[in-house]
Amino acid sequence: MNIAIIGAGALGSVIGFHLAAGSNVILIDLWAEHVHAINSGGLRCLIDNKERVVTLSATTDPSGVEPVEVALITVKAAQTAWAAEVAAQVLTTDGVAYTLQNGLGNVEILSARLGKQHVGQAVTTLGATILGPGYVRVAGLGTTTFSITPALHLAYAIADRFHASGLPAAVSTDLNRMVWSKLLVNVGINALTAILRVPNGALATTPTARNLVRKVVEEAVAVAQAAGITLNLTDPVAETLAVVQATADNYSSMLQDVLRGAPTEIDTINGAIVREGARLGVPTPCNAMLCELVAALEETAPLRVPA
Template sequence: MPGGPARTGSLHLPLAGTPVQALPDPGPLRRPGGGPVQRLGLSPFHRLRPGPGTVGIRGIVKIAIAGPGAMGCLFATYLAEAGHQVALLDHDRQRARRLAENGITVEGIRGRHRARPAVTSDAASVGAVDLFMVWVKAYHTADAVELHRAAVGPDTVIFTAQNGLGNPQRVLDKLPAASVVAGTTTVGANLRAEGRVHHAGEGDTVIGAASPGAAAALDGIASLLGDAGFPTTVATDIAGAVWRKVVVNAGINPLTAILGVENGRLLELAPARRLMEELAREAVVVASGQGVELDEQEAVALVVRVAERTAANRSSMLQDISAGRRTEIDAINGAIAALGPAPVNRAVAELVRARERLAGGRD
């Protein structure tokens, strides 16, 4: 995400795990100061819906979060503080053991927070959860869902707000009957070290149904995230929201990674700015071909505004290149070029892949 050094989310191994004690059933959920919440049987999140004359229904929710990166650790910490039962799932057995022993520290805009959620690479030890959040890189989505599918039961709702295009479909390819909620977020965080997160900025989260069975869960998830400090809006056009974020990422991230510059430098270098704007225009045309109509002028202006607001920041793609990691170029500019005629997006995607190889992030 251009809001780096913050890393954000957006819509996407078979190791033995470090066992943790199975999370207990929270028992009957209760209204604030009142009796038990009626379980409607449609979705576990119906119990979180506001009822007539109430501020909102709150209860303990059992949550699994795949991916102990910046966003996974950030959400795990604040959701645990909100009183939910949180398990962090990691494909790396040794790292899971260290995180379980040392806990998670989040520092930044909300001060300093410490959390010790259950951490494991063995999803079976956690069991089926109410909410399964996917916070791995887009190219690891399918593997993460497959590895941790023991945490997904018939009533589990799967949430993805990762960067790029196609993440909900990657989930559904593995679990065709799943209830999948897609989203975008402008919350900013970066991983300073293992289990140490810098919360760089607050932001807005937008969610919507990515599968027919997910619509009933939206209000409850929005309430749950809001209570943890993540203001969340339910969108009727989640595809449009996802594409708008993709347009921004496509315009800024690859150029910063290729040039090795902070976001704001793209506005100061006339050739880079022209490329940034053309990347956005191409993305708008491709989105239209996918049935998502975006205003070209508004999209270009949005990319420029984000570059201005995050001028001093290093994009997540630049961070990945600098660290010798694989980037999410295939899910952003590469995905745009794969969906329609987008020669500039195709060219910059190839350049980023070349940078990855030079940096050792891709074979």
């Protein structure tokens, strides 16, 4: 099986690092310095404070990529349209692009370009951080679950490749509840860590931060209930705080974006809750405020006072 990973950020790089040993894998990304570092010196990965290196192909130009049966979409939401165009170039006629992205709305963008028969959903709890060009750190080997649609055989095939590479994986008939359950956890972590400029664990260390987590997650739960979504979470607030503590040293993806001055995924995470809340008549004032604050962080990045 040929596999393309479209988006060689933290998540895509960690997956590529693991899959490289037993699969024909190529990373596709616009970050030329990262691509060059991988091609010239391999992809370095820090796992449990031990550094390993694998040889892996990477490119910024998909035009010369050999056709692939599976494309894993691991870009941020702002690049989904670009990823769809890349997938259209590299997928075989019966290939499938699985989105492992955060939030809501990415499947629709991919399907509009590729057709529903070529788009699958995946949910991952893998944690990763980019340390520099060609260098990534594993923050947690969580499970990646693939939808059985639109191609059952490919879902099992890619899950098997994950397993063989040391990455936990599963296949499921009901990804919707998993997507929403992960969304609720991201709602409670990403924006707050980005605004406060703290690693995940800091959200559990003070009563004020914990209360903010509770407020935004409870709003999201109310929206999910109004939408008729059955969640995998018995106690969403407690389970979000458990994730916070389990990934205490990790920098959330949104915090990493803010620190780089890059666009965030606020619109597909907290913004998705606000939009669904408005559609369903559920108030979401805390999530709306977080959206505005993160948008303001993005807009004022060039004016930021140095620490």
